[in-house]
Amino acid sequence: MTTLAAPSNWFRRAEQWLDGYGKPAWIATMVLGFILFWPIGLALLAYMIWGKHMFKSSYRTSRAIGFAGQSSGNSAFDAYKADTLRRLEDEQAAFDAFLTRLREAKDKAEFDQFMADNRKRHESEGQAAPSLD
Template identity: 30%
Template structure:
């Protein structure tokens, strides 16, 4: 070996790594996040189902290794619990869509107050007017359905009476005469 090799620590500056040196190398521990089986499976399935999902998981893991943060499974569990808590505690969400009832009011899609009293009064009056119009339309639809039903019954009654009259007018033996 030459002088340059001795000064650089061996073969052109390359350092020899043993098994423990390789496992504990500083560049491998940056961020300290290892891939769990869940994350590997999620990434593979993400690429199979829709490639941006797999790419997002891969990007999250690189971000996590650089800046830290929870692993993917912990993050998913936290987000799932947050969503469940929000859905169970937010009663205005379930009532605004009429869950569990057949309420047909236009006001169910709006928040209770905007903070402007004049606007809230106008909105309440308009919603009441629209509810009244909806009720009138429902009544008109019901009346028309009853009218059409009455016409059908009358037509059916007329056809039935005509059939019965023709049946009575026929001879008893079916209209055929005997020939020998």
């Protein structure tokens, strides 16, 4: 006693199972569909694009992002979390500034080395070294 809703039910369960594993599962299924019989892979690709499976974020990603802004209900923990996130952001900004200074120092050292080599080359050729002034 099967009804016409049975294939739809099977399809929905398969869709939910693939959604549970995210985009890699959808892509692997599509590739497998192309390997087995190319119209199956093509149909899966079309379904992924038009069904927005290819471009939406997975449940796990949206849950992890949402965790940072949610209140736990415990004010002490929320204060600790906010303080820790603020400290991490400050450390990230300080580290980015450090990397910028490091790159600038490296660039300056390379430029100074180039200018010194250029002066030596011009002096050995008996020419006056060009000046930046």
